Amino acid sequence: MEDNFYNDDFERFLKENADNFRMYPSKKVWHSLYNDLHPAKRWPSFAISLLLVASVLYLGITNNSSILKNQTIRPHTIVINNLSTNNHAGPFENTTALNDDKKLSEYKLNSDAKKPQPGEKNITGNTTSIIDEEPGSRTLLISGDAPSLHVNKIILSSPSTKALPQVNVMHTLNADKKIIAVALPPTSNFIKEEVNTPGEDVTDQDVKASETLTSSATASNKNNNTALAKNIVTTSQTDKEWYEDYAFHHQAISSRFKKNASFQFYITPSVGFRKLSQNNSLASNPGNNNSSLIVTNPVRSQALNDKITQSSAINIETGTTLLYNISKKIRLKTGVQFNYTSYNVNAIKLSHPVQTYLLLNNPVTGAAYLSPRVSVLANSFDDNNATTLKNNTLQISVPLGADYKITGRNNLKWYVGLDVQPTYITGGHLYALSADEKNYIEDPTLLRKWNMNAAIESFLSFKTTSGIILTLGPQVRYQFRSTYDSRFTYTEKLYNFGLKFGMLTRF
Amino acid sequence: MTEEQMLAGTIKNNASAQEALYNRFSPRMLGVCYRFAKNKEDAEDMLQEGFIKVFTQLHQYRNEGALEGWIRRIIVHTCINILKKNKKFAESVDIIHANSLHIKEDFIPSIMQAKQVVECIRILPIGYRTVLNLYAIEGFSHKEIGELLDIEESTSRSQYTRARAMLEDILIKKDILQKNQEKNTISMVLAR
Numbered sequence: 001m002e003d004n005f006y007n008d009d010f011e012r013f014l015k016e017n018a019d020n021f022r023m024y025p026s027k028k029v030w031h032s033l034y035n036d037l038h039p040a041k042r043w044p045s046f047a048i049s050l051l052l053v054a055s056v057l058y059l060g061i062t063n064n065s066s067i068l069k070n071q072t073i074r075p076h077t078i079v080i081n082n083l084s085t086n087n088h089a090g091p092f093e094n095t096t097a098l099n100d101d102k103k104l105s106e107y108k109l110n111s112d113a114k115k116p117q118p119g120e121k122n123i124t125g126n127t128t129s130i131i132d133e134e135p136g137s138r139t140l141l142i143s144g145d146a147p148s149l150h151v152n153k154i155i156l157s158s159p160s161t162k163a164l165p166q167v168n169v170m171h172t173l174n175a176d177k178k179i180i181a182v183a184l185p186p187t188s189n190f191i192k193e194e195v196n197t198p199g200e201d202v203t204d205q206d207v208k209a210s211e212t213l214t215s216s217a218t219a220s221n222k223n224n225n226t227a228l229a230k231n232i233v234t235t236s237q238t239d240k241e242w243y244e245d246y247a248f249h250h251q252a253i254s255s256r257f258k259k260n261a262s263f264q265f266y267i268t269p270s271v272g273f274r275k276l277s278q279n280n281s282l283a284s285n286p287g288n289n290n291s292s293l294i295v296t297n298p299v300r301s302q303a304l305n306d307k308i309t310q311s312s313a314i315n316i317e318t319g320t321t322l323l324y325n326i327s328k329k330i331r332l333k334t335g336v337q338f339n340y341t342s343y344n345v346n347a348i349k350l351s352h353p354v355q356t357y358l359l360l361n362n363p364v365t366g367a368a369y370l371s372p373r374v375s376v377l378a379n380s381f382d383d384n385n386a387t388t389l390k391n392n393t394l395q396i397s398v399p400l401g402a403d404y405k406i407t408g409r410n411n412l413k414w415y416v417g418l419d420v421q422p423t424y425i426t427g428g429h430l431y432a433l434s435a436d437e438k439n440y441i442e443d444p445t446l447l448r449k450w451n452m453n454a455a456i457e458s459f460l461s462f463k464t465t466s467g468i469i470l471t472l473g474p475q476v477r478y479q480f481r482s483t484y485d486s487r488f489t490y491t492e493k494l495y496n497f498g499l500k501f502g503m504l505t506r507f
Numbered sequence: 508m509t510e511e512q513m514l515a516g517t518i519k520n521n522a523s524a525q526e527a528l529y530n531r532f533s534p535r536m537l538g539v540c541y542r543f544a545k546n547k548e549d550a551e552d553m554l555q556e557g558f559i560k561v562f563t564q565l566h567q568y569r570n571e572g573a574l575e576g577w578i579r580r581i582i583v584h585t586c587i588n589i590l591k592k593n594k595k596f597a598e599s600v601d602i603i604h605a606n607s608l609h610i611k612e613d614f615i616p617s618i619m620q621a622k623q624v625v626e627c628i629r630i631l632p633i634g635y636r637t638v639l640n641l642y643a644i645e646g647f648s649h650k651e652i653g654e655l656l657d658i659e660e661s662t663s664r665s666q667y668t669r670a671r672a673m674l675e676d677i678l679i680k681k682d683i684l685q686k687n688q689e690k691n692t693i694s695m696v697l698a699r
Contacts, residue, residue: 017624
């Protein structure tokens with residue numbers, strides 16, 4: 001490095017300013033780092049993450065709607081008074097809506113703001129900004145030339161809450177420029193502050209002295225649910241342009257995405273069935289002389305599905321889907337889905353184990369062969385004294401598909417949807433039919449781990465007054481590959497008929 | 508937690524020590540990354556990759572010089588390596604930009620001076636910005652910059668000269684700097 005590096009005021013100026021600049025990374029950076037550094041104890045685990053995300057999103061939906069509802073009734077207010085002038089009238093020229101949950105880039109100019117109350121006036125010629133650099137805190141920053149900046153009163157109000165927030169006046173700068181920064185809590189509570197008298201600097205004492213005002217103001221506010229709109233008064237054309245520029249350069253992609261994207265949570269109770277078929281037999285292996293090991297089934301001439309007593313059972317499906325509109329009628333969807341599939345077969349519990357065989361495919365030759373097993377469950381050819389065997393699986397899948405709007409406008413629409421679902425089977429109970437079809441053998445190793453499902457649905461969507469869209473309609477789900485892996489000579493395809501209930505919200 | 512405890516814990520792969528070290532240095536280092544990056548998301552990616560190197564190479568730190576300087580050097584090199592993967596960056600840093608390049612003043616935010624200055628640096632073309640960051644702020648020589656960016660030393664000098672002129676122009680337009688016409692020198696408007 002060059003020794004004469006600081007030979008220039010300009011470079012020193014740049015260096016000092018750059019060194020003073022700090023930004024606070026989002027928490028995901030540390031979490032990613034942690035996962036990279038400690039792969040054995042990834043934080044948070046995949047399953048917990050999914051659960052958390054689902055919970056947070058669900059809470060987000062419900063809270064968003066309630067917040068929106070509350071805002072229309074009990075808005076927050078931030079008003080900055082200048083008592084050094086006595087202009088008591090006139091609407092705010094430029095008003096920026098402040099939302100507790102939004103960052104600077106999401107503030108938009110709002111020309112519909114309410115007029116100031118008597119005794120309140122804009123800070124003419126000054127700039128007002130919100131900075132939001134540190135997580136968990138927000139800062140109201142009022143800056144301007146000293147002669148024109150006489151902030152006398154800062155009123156922050158929210159009639160919906162009672163707690164007193166921490167409001168800290170951070171600093172003032174030199175004589176040429178004055179900056180008053182007020183740290184706002186993540187949720188602005190009611191507070192009424194006499195910050196300073198005309199011409200005086202802001203001090204911490206001024207803030208503390210206002211606590212008495214707070215309680216009385218809070219009490220009065222309980223009776224006043226028609227409080228002022230939630231505004232920050234700005235009159236600086238420069239800042240207005242800056243906000244617009246900032247929004248333009250930082251929000252375009254995000255806004256387009258938000259405009260077209262939505263999230264859906266759904267649950268589908270359904271009735272599950274299966275279709276059993278045979279994909280190989282000993283007859284396909286001419287050299288096999290083990291046929292004698294299979295005792296002839298008395299009903300062997302019947303169709304396979306008639307030789308067993310099976311019944312449907314309740315299945316459940318739940319998941320979250322990200323939907324993205326690519327046109328007025330079509331939207332793509334993907335997400336994460338959990339399925340519990342189930343059906344019942346009837347069997348009779350034997351008092352002692354019996355020798356039986358599974359008919360398996362030789363993975364090399366493809367020929368069927370008999371694999372000896374022990375069973376305590378006999379196939380029940382009738383329902384008398386039968387025990388119900390619950391065949392079930394737990395599945396996680398990633399649906400990929402699209403919805404098409406058939407018709408509808410405004411609040412009521414009719415869609416059809418189709419998706420394919422690459423599926424991973426995390427576990428389950430599986431009772432395999434023996435080669436002679438007389439017994440059942442529980443063998444979880446026969447469970448195929450990866451499968452492919454598809455679902456077709458038709459549903460009505462109804463937009464509620466709170467903005468949430470409810471969907472309801474029938475769905476059919478079909479499993480393309482056998483529940484059993486390729487070793488087993490039987491093929492089982494599951495299918496469900498269900499009623500899907502969904503709740504959808506925009507970002 | 509003292510710096511020694513942080514260092515010892517981090518070398519032993521202790522998560523709380525790693526987090527303490529990260530919390531102490533990440534805000535300033537993200538500021539460094541932000542000056543090189545296109546946006547905050549890219550800056551965070553740089554920061555993450557840089558800190559992985561910091562954590563995995565910390566045993567090589569010999570207590571010679573400030574720890575922050577050592578970390579900063581790794582972060583800067585990480586930023587440059589990431590930038591160099593972008594073909595457009597390689598082109599922009601090697602080509603002398605036309606004088607007709609205009610900077611729209613409206614893009615410059617007006618919140619705080621340090622942020623203002625950084626934002627002004629960030630609106631420079633990527634090639635100019637990188638050379639200026641490395642030379643004026645990170646203290647690299649033009650020879651080092653040439654080796655780091657695979658360009659001639661003379662190219663680094665000319666890039667810096669032009670970057671500086673452009674930045675001065677922006678800062679003056681924004682009233683952060685003031686040009687003294689008589690002495691033809693630049694002075695700072697705001698007290699540091």
